[in-house]
Amino acid sequence: MPDQVLQLRGVRKRFGDLEVLKGIDLEVAKGEVVCILGPSGSGKSTMLRCVNLLEPPEEGEILLEGQDICRGPGSGTGEQSWNLDFVRQRVGMVFQQFNLFPHKTALQNVTLAPEKVLGRSAAEARERGTALLERVGLGDKLAQYPERLSGGQQQRVAIARALAMDPHVMLFDEVTSALDPELVKEVLDTMRELAEEGMTMMVVTHEIGFAREVADRVVFMDGGVIVEQGKPADVLEHPREERTQKFLGLVLDR
Amino acid sequence: MSQFFNQYFNFDVMREHFGEVLVGFLQNLLVFAVAAVLALALGLFLALLRQLPGKKLMPIRFLTIAYIDFFRAVPILIIILMISGGVPFLSFLPQEVRIPHWFGRPDPFWYGVAALVIVYGAFSAEVYRAGIEAVPRGQMEAARSLGMSHFQAMRHVVVPQGVTKIPAPMLNELISLLKDTTLVSVIALSESVLVSREVLSERLNSSSLTLTAIFFVIIILPLARVVDKLIARQQLKVTRGSHIEVA
């Protein structure tokens, strides 16, 4: 279907002897917000990292806008630069540990990749970058270094930085798990706005409330497979599978 | 006891030969300056080679690691003697390379520099590596996720952060290099140790060697203090907010 931005088929990934993804089938439509829940070790992060080829899968297909990014031209020989460029300029990622560049200001963090990778002029990059940082509410922090920003502020810079590359899909890997509780809201609010603007998002998270309110679809993973998925109301209120029930029971404290 | 004092601290001997020992010491400094610049460059080159990613480039990484391991292990004296004993006989090299007299410096100078660069290139490569590897992996991942190539990520994100960890250990290597310039005396470069030994056999007195030692101490002690201060300062630095330790 032309509407599918992402299609994962039979994706398997192992680390040494340990098989972390045991055959993942998943589709994400344009503009869809998919929240992925599950216990640690379920493979949620690994799946995200396969999508932007930080961890190339052993088996399976990943179609990004119809192109198989696991087997493009020059496949089978180490790093496939065609694929990587294609993927990483369409897929943005925000990390649990922020990974801001400490030797650069907030604005420089946002403008670095557009300048060096997309070849934008310094002025253009700065203009766009400023707009993005204002959009995430940090217009007054352009010249600050990450060490002077709170965790929540840093994460919002990270979001702006990823957005600066005009991605078609945004991946969020437990982006609030490392934050102090009072800083979580500002990041989730930013993500909510992004979703409302129609960004296609895959969000690995523990924030059930966010999933319930913002997600179009909730996916529950455990032991390297997708156990069940569906509308948030369905999966979260009336989980069909026992494993889902157990997990939600623990998380929601029922 | 006074015999000891006379043998090592005869000020007359020191005074009379001060000039020639000083000139010799300047040779040490010159060897050091040339070798240091080249070794630092070679080390960075090797360190970057070693970081090249991908299965295809494995042979390059392997060779680089082999070079570094080998030349960290072999004593410099052996390398110096092998170069000076062997290179002049390599008939396929042109005369100016076999017996170099570049910039007016005699061939032992260049054999010595070559040996020191070969070995200290390996040592400094390891210092660079430690600096680069101290940069959290997440930095590379973030840069790559933003679409930067490996080279761009190294150049703009990893290496600039890596270099801050480098000065203290690198300075230690350089101090070591300065002392090791004395090894070139064994192939008859007129540096301070050789000159001192000449004085020793002439005057039957070791005070010239003491004088040489003093020269080295005067130069190196302040540098060693700088290293100590750099290390202390780094310990105090708070982790910057680029990443958070996840329990």
Next chain:
Amino acid sequence: MSRTRLAALLAVFLVAISAVAVAGCGGSDSTTGEGTSAGGGGEPLTVGSDIPYPPFEQGKSGSYTGFDIELMEAIGEKIGRTPEFQDTSFETIFRDVAQGKFEAVISAATITEEREKEVAFSDPYYLSEQAILVKEGSGVGGIEDLEGKTVAAQQGTTGLELGKEKANAGELRPYPEGPDAINALKAGTVEAVIIDQPVAQNAVEEEGGVEISESVPTEETYGIALAKDNTELLKEINEGLSEVISDGTYKTIYEKWFHKEPPKQFLG
């Protein structure tokens, strides 16, 4: 204790043990009586020498040979002592014998005023010349021709002194060992070597590729060096030397190593 730490400690321990063992068993340079064939069978006599310096002293520990070695052994036989040779660096050899590191030094050592301030010398046992050694066919001439050239000599020798005084060399390079200077000549990194005539001759005959461009008579003589206060031993050695000369042993040894008759003063 973690396994890594244990392994590291073990490694250090093993290295230390082996070092002690090797040092104890036989790392010393002195020949403990073996290989010094001729010998009075008497008390050992410690003798320092800078080995190798062919044809005066050469060979491996335990089987040293050379003119100096055999002469010393012959003298030893006359005075009832067995020489034990210690390889030692030439530049400190006089200081060492003055301080008692060994009892005597025979090492192609020229008797000079400067040296006589620190040590005592026996009667002369050899009349020496310096030679300019050059690469065969290089066309480099004698001492005057050395102007502006790169010249080598051994550290602390009279050859080096001669170079400083007479040759207006572009660079005068002192090597720790005589053979190093000759190797440098063969490698082409120096253009001439100033060294004792017999050593140069030996290089011409044994190694080839080099020739003597000039012999510079210097009226220098070699002597056996002893600590100044060792007058008793000095007397004995001079007597021994005298006997060796008068009974023709000297002539035999001389002809063996230098392939010619010794000068008149050393004929019996």
